[in-house]
Structure formats: C-alpha cells, structure tokens
Amino acid sequence: MDSKTKALLVSIGSADIDEELLKAGAGTTVPVAGPGAGKESFFFRSGEHRVRLSISRSSPLKVLGRKGDVIILHEGAEIARGRLEPALCHCPQQAYLTVSPACIFDCKFCPVPKLSGKAKDLDRILELVEEADRTGEMRAISLTSGVARSPEEEVETVASAVRALREIYDLPIGVSVYPTSSSSEILYAAGAAEVKYNVETMDREIFERCCPGLSLPFILESLEKAVEVFGENRVTTNFIIGLGEGDATVEAGARRLVEMGVIPILRPISPHPLRAGEVYVKRPSADRLLTLARMLRDLLDEHGLRADLAETMCLPCTGCDMTPHRDVMRRDP
Ligand code: SF4
Structure with a gap:
C-alpha cells in the first residue's frame, strides 16, 4: 500500500x-494504555x-484472505494487499508493557483511569518479556505506565524494571511515563x-480543559531536559x-517541540465509549x-531530526500513526 492508503486506514482506525x-x-492484542485501551485489534x-x-x-x-494474501476492501473495492503481523506483547517486534494500567489523573480522552487495571510486579514483567523473547522476534523493550499513586513512585517502579531488564537483555529499552523533576536522570x-x-x-x-492536574509547562520543561540527558532523536x-x-496550532506546537529536539508523534484520537460525552473528539x-x-x-x-532512528515505542512500530520518514518519505508525491 502507499501512504495515501495507509492514511485512509488510520483515519478509519x-x-x-x-x-x-x-x-x-x-x-489480536488489547492495549491497556492510551486512548485505544481496551479495544481488541490486529496488525496489517x-x-x-x-x-x-x-x-x-x-x-x-x-x-479477507485471498490466495494466501490478506486483502482490505473499502466500499467493496480492494485497496491494500499484504499480511497480518503477530504482536509479541502489544505490538510487533517489541515487548511493550504497561506497568500500571491505572491513573490518579483524569485526562478526559483517556479510558485508563476508568479501567483501573492491576499493576504488574517485576516477576510478571520479566515473565512477559521472556515470553516475547522466546519468539526470536523481539527487537526492543518498551515500558509505559499510568500514575498509580504518584509520578515519583511510578518513575522509581519503572526504573527498577529497566535495571532488572538491562541485566538480562542487550536490547534498547524505551520508557513512557509522566515526568518528574529527576525522571530523565533516573531513567537514563x-x-x-x-x-x-x-x-x-x-x-x-x-490542555487545561482535558488534562486537569497536569502541567503543560512542566512537561515541556521535562522534555527539554530529556533531550539534554538522552540526546536528539531519543x-x-x-x-x-x-x-x-x-x-495552525498543530504546526506551531510541533515547531516548538522540534526546535527543542523533541519528535512529536501526531496521534489520531480514538473516541472511547468510557469517555462518551466528556470530551469533543473528531477522528482526523x-x-x-x-x-x-x-x-x-x-x-x-x-532541524536535522530523524524519526526513523528511534528503536523503541511508537516510532518504529508506526501502527497507529502516519510516521514521518517511515510512512511519509521525502519523495512522497
Ligand atoms: S504505534 Fe504505539 S500505541 Fe500504536 S500499536 Fe504501535 S506501539 Fe502501540
């Protein structure tokens, strides 16, 4: 498929x-974090x-299956032909785990606070990563987490898991959490x-309306510091x-992030039934x-940044987004 077809598939979702x-x-896989949490899905x-x-x-x-291939029909016409890809742990080629599928915050687009899942302890995390590794397909490990009790405690929990995984696996590890004043140093x-x-x-x-209790200036400050600690493209x-x-707001916001050395992932909203009526959402x-x-x-x-150098989390996966340098190349018509 070409990038226009992928954009159509992503827009329908x-x-x-x-x-x-x-x-x-x-x-299939059922994400337990983020706006798509709780919905059964597959990779094509x-x-x-x-x-x-x-x-x-x-x-x-x-x-549908067709002569050994998998095809996608839109309004009765074939628009893409390929294959299904198995997810290891959440997505292909990665063990991408949610440590705490619960959150003390209440972002209006996110079902996680309503799902209040049980946190995984270290043994369970190691077990799931080992299972993914047994496939021989694991290229990276990614950890994400809601905020079960406090951002500080969550960062410490995730950092302990990173330390334990580091001892066993010589693979890149990515982490997505709500930042704290020292989270970049701790995680690095x-x-x-x-x-x-x-x-x-x-x-x-x-942001003010949808993310009560979170601070956009603090997140931006933390991103700036993260680039100093982890480096550009990381x-x-x-x-x-x-x-x-x-x-225009997307462009101005993306420009500000890119100027800081941060790569924005433009993520189409997934309306979630648990948040129906709480927030305006329109899938792009x-x-x-x-x-x-x-x-x-x-x-x-x-600005000399490369989205195709990332080794963990969403940029190498690309499943939910139109990813620059992977889905949208320079020579794109
Ligand atoms: S793009 Fe990110 S959220 Fe989407 S399936 Fe891949 S890893 Fe998961």
Whole structure:
C-alpha cells in the first residue's frame, strides 16, 4: 500500500476481519494504555507500511484472505494487499508493557483511569518479556505506565524494571511515563535508551480543559531536559490530533517541540465509549493526517531530526500513526 492508503486506514482506525484469519496465527492484542485501551485489534503489514486496526463489525473496511494474501476492501473495492503481523506483547517486534494500567489523573480522552487495571510486579514483567523473547522476534523493550499513586513512585517502579531488564537483555529499552523533576536522570541511569513524555496537546485551552492536574509547562520543561540527558532523536511526545485543535496550532506546537529536539508523534484520537460525552473528539480525515505528517516531516528535516532512528515505542512500530520518514518519505508525491 502507499501512504495515501495507509492514511485512509488510520483515519478509519477499525476493520471487520474474517475470524478465520486471526485463528491462523497472527492473533489480536488489547492495549491497556492510551486512548485505544481496551479495544481488541490486529496488525496489517503491506510493503513498508504497518497499521493497527481495532476490530469492529460495523467498520467500512473488510479484511479477507485471498490466495494466501490478506486483502482490505473499502466500499467493496480492494485497496491494500499484504499480511497480518503477530504482536509479541502489544505490538510487533517489541515487548511493550504497561506497568500500571491505572491513573490518579483524569485526562478526559483517556479510558485508563476508568479501567483501573492491576499493576504488574517485576516477576510478571520479566515473565512477559521472556515470553516475547522466546519468539526470536523481539527487537526492543518498551515500558509505559499510568500514575498509580504518584509520578515519583511510578518513575522509581519503572526504573527498577529497566535495571532488572538491562541485566538480562542487550536490547534498547524505551520508557513512557509522566515526568518528574529527576525522571530523565533516573531513567537514563537505569539504562533506558529513549523516553517519551506526552504533551497530549499543544493547544493550551484544550490542555487545561482535558488534562486537569497536569502541567503543560512542566512537561515541556521535562522534555527539554530529556533531550539534554538522552540526546536528539531519543525523546518523543504524543500530540493528540482530533480534540478540536486547528492545524495552525498543530504546526506551531510541533515547531516548538522540534526546535527543542523533541519528535512529536501526531496521534489520531480514538473516541472511547468510557469517555462518551466528556470530551469533543473528531477522528482526523486521511487528508488531514497526510498533510500534518508531511508538515512534520518537513519540520524534522529542517532541524536535522530523524524519526526513523528511534528503536523503541511508537516510532518504529508506526501502527497507529502516519510516521514521518517511515510512512511519509521525502519523495512522497
Ligand atoms: S504505534 Fe504505539 S500505541 Fe500504536 S500499536 Fe504501535 S506501539 Fe502501540
């Protein structure tokens, strides 16, 4: 598939898949963190592009087997041909674990505080990573976490897990948490290679409304410090698209982040039934996704940043987003 087709698939975000294809081995995954938490999904790969689609019987996309391939139909016409990709632990080629699937904060677009899952202890984390490693496909380990009790405690918990994993695996480890005043130093010293602190949005008014208790200035300060500690191309942030922000705000916000050496991940919002009515959400169109991804690619190019160098978390996965330098290359028409 080409990048326009991937943008269409990402904008729809779901598909009705023939159950027999899933039984054949690729299986499904249910994310326990982020706006897509709790929705069963699968990964489809075609050429250089990968997409994660949640399973919905009412989706306009149909996924079927055809002569050994997997095809995607849109309004009855084939638009992509490829294969299903197995997820190791959440996504292909990574053990991507959520340490605490619970949160004391209450971001209005996020189902995690409502799901209040049980935290994984170190033994369970090691067990899950070992299972992923046994496939022979594991290229990286990524850890994310809500905030079960306090950001400080969460950073310490995740850093302990990084230290333990470092002793066993010679693979890059990425961490995504809510930052603290010393989280970058702690995580780097523990052996993390990359870090992600999410701004969620760069629209101040939307941030104030949607993320009570969080501080955008503090997250930005923490990202700046993270670049000093981890280096350029090693620090990312999720920037949600579809909360009512304008494209000019996205561009200005992305520019500010890129100028700091941070790579924004422009993440299409996934409306969640547990948050129905609490927040304005509009999944971005394929055209908008493509336009914003090209804008971001140009900004990264202008500032010498490379989204294709990241080894952990979402940039190498690409399943949920239009990723610059992977889905949207320089020579893109
Ligand atoms: S892009 Fe990120 S959130 Fe989406 S499936 Fe991949 S690792 Fe998970």
